[in-house]
Amino acid sequence: MGKNILIAHGGGPTAVINGSLQGAVEAARVSGKVDRIYAARFGAEGILAGDLIDLTEVSPTVIARLGHTPASAIGSCRRKLTDGDYPTVLQTLKKFDIGAFFYNGGNDSMDTCHKVSQLAEREGLDLRVIGIPKTMDNDLTHTDHCPGFGSAARYAALSASELALDASGLPIHVVVLELMGRNAGWVTAASALAARLTRCQVLTYLPELKVDEDRMLADIERAWAKGKGLLVTVSEGLRGPDGKPLADTGIVDGFGHVIPGGTAQHISDVIMRKLNIKSRAEKPGLLGRASIPYASPVDREEAYAAGRYAVNAALRGQSGSMVSIRADRTGAYSSSMELVPLAEVANAEKTFPLEWIQDGNRIADEFFDYALPLMGGDWPEYAFLR
């Protein structure tokens, strides 16, 4: 086995993806078994170009800063490797004498990870391959949840709470908040916590249910009529009965696809036009995956632990697996790491349970039983004097 290790990021970052990098680097350092620690500069692009960052001599102080650095400190990309790319990947792995390869990403990255693992085996390369899960969308299977989700969910819950207080303290408009999630409603569901934290009215719409705009408007009109302000939280990927996005930018990209966007603004415009109620739309967008002050401490610890666990597992000789989080909610929440075969994870998707959506716009307690421990606790207690 080569004496060096390589870590790469794939796809969109989270608030804690660098925490997994920190865990991996620190585990490699204390093991005494790793010669050089490499990171791919901008993910798959760096692997293909043989452009690696040598982290071996980076000071422990800088590595410790990874725990509160958002986005990818080593760079990521959206390039999905094709069959033609794999020989180049192997070339880089050989050139840098890589004995263990760690890919930190979501569904696509786990698929890549699996293929690299299979290829190395076929080629008789002594390479260990471990996937480290990462996605704010929480849609990976074979793990209780994904690092990155707890922080995005905490962001959604706290931002929605603060907006709900603003919307009810100065109830001159409906406020529509758009949150990330094209197909999965996990993060947007967390925004419904605002109803509990603030006593304000909150309606929540997830992409798993097709939206009947007339019914939505009727619900909004009824809630608004109570006169105490209203927050509507929506997933960016909301679709109508015909399965088409409620809104898009009207701009066509290089592949002929219409670029999505503007769901909250669309709903806000419809509220003004059809209900004649003043409305405004907010879209923090990428801030929902990049915010450090709103990050979940539990999520941060688990992301770190996942990176550590991956390196230690590879050094024990494990390969072809993804780190998975096993959660125990019987008493005080606790979690532990284990390995699951990449083959099983690679092409599956975990969707939000439809039975956790009530009346089309409320989120069931079962979701919060599941998600609250991951979101970090220490919830604010606000003063209500009105």
Place this chain on the structure above:
Amino acid sequence: MGKNILIAHGGGPTAVINGSLQGAVEAARVSGKVDRIYAARFGAEGILAGDLIDLTEVSPTVIARLGHTPASAIGSCRRKLTDGDYPTVLQTLKKFDIGAFFYNGGNDSMDTCHKVSQLAEREGLDLRVIGIPKTMDNDLTHTDHCPGFGSAARYAALSASELALDASGLPIHVVVLELMGRNAGWVTAASALAARLTRCQVLTYLPELKVDEDRMLADIERAWAKGKGLLVTVSEGLRGPDGKPLADTGIVDGFGHVIPGGTAQHISDVIMRKLNIKSRAEKPGLLGRASIPYASPVDREEAYAAGRYAVNAALRGQSGSMVSIRADRTGAYSSSMELVPLAEVANAEKTFPLEWIQDGNRIADEFFDYALPLMGGDWPEYAFLR
């Protein structure tokens, strides 16, 4: 003098407006000179309706929570009092035996405050009137800065930094961030701190300068070509050479005015259409004035101190004044409170110095010399490994 006091909020809230309320309530309690402490429910609306909240018996624990409760805990409104309203205002003040009235707000509120003060004097009412400054826009004169600004500025700086890291760690699109400020660029200027905190490319556009879209696009294209990602921060109120907003919702309100909105999305769309560069727009909107985790500790302390100072000044017999912050930046930053005549504050506006805008999209060091102490320090040190 009546034995009771009345506090009201006017206009849009900030992250720390409730801190001023907390300061006022706690000062009134420890003074031993106030019988009942009233707050107007939803600002001027509550005063006109005689609908007051009695805070006298509210527990100290709940009052202490005001320090981290965003928006207005007692409710605010946008109603501007007209001449015909003032007799009703006086009626409420008399009915509740109010000896001191505190109006916590921006320009409009200080104007109202001034009129109530003059009217009380004319009517021989023994009423003390003190304005407590509040506006995230920082456009009040006769004070070094306004409570609410430091927190909104910190939000802008940290959010922009986190987005800049996201935009440069996965440089697949230009990211355009829209920040609040229709006419004043103070808050948007603070977002330029991201260039210092992250080493990423940041272009910043304030509403004080009319935007030549072609020049803006040329600047964006040149910055993007460097290949390291790009964040563009813009004020919601950007205007073109003709003085008209760059974007609006296309929807006309009840007064025949087109409702503004969508500046960042407009710029993002133009970047895609004209430069053929992928782009996305983020608009945290009201979150910029409501976020507690991003609030400035200095701002929070000063907001509290301003509320306290207002009550103590009234109890000392002062009236017809606004609390003003005097800042000392000669050594470590410190500030103190004083009073300025409402007559001078009422109808003036503090604009962003044009000489602090360089090359149309960079912010001069002089701004940061002024603003950084207000934004609370303790800036994150990020890890850069790319």
